[in-house]
Amino acid sequence: MTTFTNIPKQIEEELEKWNVTPSRRNFLKSAGLLVVSFSATGTDPLITLASAQAPAGSQGAGPYHDPDFRQLDSWIVIHEDNTATFYVGKTDCGQGTGTSFRQLMSDELDIAYDKTTCIMGSTDITVDQGGSGGSTAMERDAWPMRRAAAEARRMLLEMGSERLGVPVNQLAVNAGVITVKTDPSKSVTYGQLVGGKRFNVALTGSDINAVTGVAKVKPVQEHKIVGQSPQRYDIPAKVDGSLKWAVDVKLPGMVHARNVKPPVAGAKLAGIDESSVRDMPGFIKVVSKGNYVAVVCEREEQAIKAAKQLKVNWEKPATAPFPSSEDLFKYMRSATPTSSSKPILVGNPDSAFSGAAQLVEAEYDVPFQGHTAISPAHALADPSNGQMTVYSNDMKSYGMRRGVATFLNMPQEQVRVVWMEGPQGFGRTAADDAGCEAAYIAKEIGRPVRMQWTREEETAWDTKGPAFAMKVRGALDAQGNLVAYDYNALAADYNHVGYNEPDTVLIAQLMGIRRATPAAGSAATPSEMYAIPHRRMTSHVVSLPVVWETPVRTGNLRDPNGPQATFASESFIDELAAAAKADPFEFRMKLLTASTDDDRTFRRARSIACLKAVAETYGWDRRSSPKARGAGNILTGRGIAYAFRGQTVVAEIAEVEVDRRTGHVWVKRLVCAHDCGLVVNPVSLRHTVECAMLHSLSRALHEEVQFDTEKVTSVDWNSYPTLTHADVPARIDVVLVNGDPNPNRPDLPPYGAGETACKPMLAAVANAIHDATGVRIRRVPFRDARVLAALKTGRA
């Protein structure tokens, strides 16, 4: 076997295997669906290569060194049959990013899309690009992939030049075949040049995002695969039941664990009566330290039963850990902030307010909302051979590896995380917590442990998007121009937990491990490009009374803080437009065109392009809101809102039907104009945007974490309702906009698209309800009872 030291062991093995079994048939076989299989007698599973994310190599074959991102071989393997495998340090939360990476890399490499596969996010196999987060897949993380693929193409052309005996500039390349331009009968394939062999090419770059070779990436105009919509490669196995997910992994000797959580926040463990479960079939052990308690049984249903049956004495804390959700906003508004941002100040708002013709003022409230993954958190940890392998869907597999190593006090080289598909991410889910719990228990009992949270646990204890209480004031001059604006936000976000932190994951908290200084958390200011001459924006964080060992804990939830802040800011712009008796679209356009200043990605120009596109697609007629209330039981209206996130700009229109008898709101139609620069896969992008809008529609209509003064009472899909089939709009239009002032520039970059469409939806729906009914709802969610009460009183 060739001795390689700095590329992933799995890639070495793949190359070796290829040298032994060079047929395409075998490659396809190995590139098929994930199979976790076992030798008849051994305890180590042999994991064969999976669809797109699967690792090879045998369990226990550590230590697991970091793949070297400055080696081209860590990114791309060319096989003798002229196919290629791409290795990327990303995970996919369900938006089809792997397919888009393949498109981008195939184009740079000049190979047919269907001759490639993509392997993602397992820490010993793929370079550390951090996994997922912040909608950075296309915007940031695809760049080193593209540059590596371009460099591979350059190297292959040099090799081809040597092989064919003609200079590189006399060669053409297409679909992995290099030909002599003047004599196409002379050709050589990538596979013939480097199939099954190393490139042995060092890349440069101070960090992984800067990785580059000598070659430059192609101009947009030379893309053949980017801009097409190949079907997502992960979907067939998701509809025929053959895909194996993190939740499906089975290992020999595996046992099942379930947590026993404190019944109220801040409770102290006073005693465990193990005799209450000791005689249950399959019972193995109660694992407990500090206030952390879990039971372990041979079979899954036994662990579920034992966790329910275990008698545990808990001491309630002396004081209530939080106000009830009913009193939350009153509490937040009277709390002393734990931190305040430096005010963003333009002009002289105080004097502008004092000279205004008309003042408008409003308060908006958004409650805590959950991730509430469709699959409760889970992980499988295998402690065999002194190593620790965690099979997890965690979006940040690399962070989990570091977190588990630190938490268990193990050298990082002995820990790996095998990333496999799971429920949608949406940010910091409890997958982080379950991974650390599985690993801890596995180390304690010396057997592979599968941890699975219950629905009640997931809904109550997963991290929440912070609640926001906002106040906005505006001043109009006599002509109805917005001349002064004052935005103030409070977010209940103190001790916002990060990803896989060994001093904030729940098991650590419950064991009494915690950082000295909790994370400050953050609030947010509006994300728009309006030119307002006098403006002040401030934001503050407030703390709940108890911030440790509590189910009311905050973490990043898809576009963290964006939907909350934009609910206030874009509702308020509509309130100002109504006060000025102006059309809400035209009022916004006036604010965007009042200045010609723009930024480096032309967000002002692109905001205008998106607003125009959304209005045109919807067929927006110019008039002020609200319209005259109809006589029938069903009132209809339309609402518009817009925002940016990072460099991506969206404008959305919601059309609603409000049943005045019940208060029920049905969003009948949605339109989105979306500008994220270069579009890699239009079908995949449209779908992601549709689903992001509907996710925020769910937050607008249904979602609120409710709690009394000691525990979360939203514990399942009845007490934490979500969008259903009945809520789905009859029609959704997504318009992909390229509002760049030079739309055909060869270096048009892709911007992130996973979250921006979430941002304006709450305000768009509130604005539509106002247009239909004349009633302004300033508190999320817009459940029937709240809307009905508002219709009756004329106030929300």
Place this chain on the structure above:
Amino acid sequence: MSNITLKVNGRMHTLDVDPSTPLLYILRNDLGLQGPRFGCGLGQCGACTVIINGAATRSCITPASTVKGEITTLEGLAKGGKLHPLQQAWIDEQVPQCGFCQNGQIMTAKVLLDRHPNPTDAQIREGMNRTLCRCMTYYRIQAAIRRGAKMLSDAKAASKKEVVA
């Protein structure tokens, strides 16, 4: 523990388990049929749906010992190596995001189309309503159901023609 016998996707299985064990865990852990998924254990989300005697059944709240009749799981929908038209419609419409709930969506839709071969939008909304998707792929699911219904009725018409011919 006691012996129970289950017929799943055309095969008989006899297992020695606690008879109160929910069917879901037996399918997933003992029979290796992992199409059905654990989502809530409360019968609220539908991720665990299987078809028993033609009815969409939530296997997470169905004690194994109470099952009378043949069980079909997602793995049993394809026939002779060919995907069920609904599964094909799911691929054509590129329905899934994460895909975790899609077992329940497809199995529930299958039963819906068995009952209403040409469902109205209202029947689709009603029939699918308690089958949850947190990625919110509902719009595409409903499109895939309409597409699948058309594929099924086209296939039926074609086979009738063949008989006539």
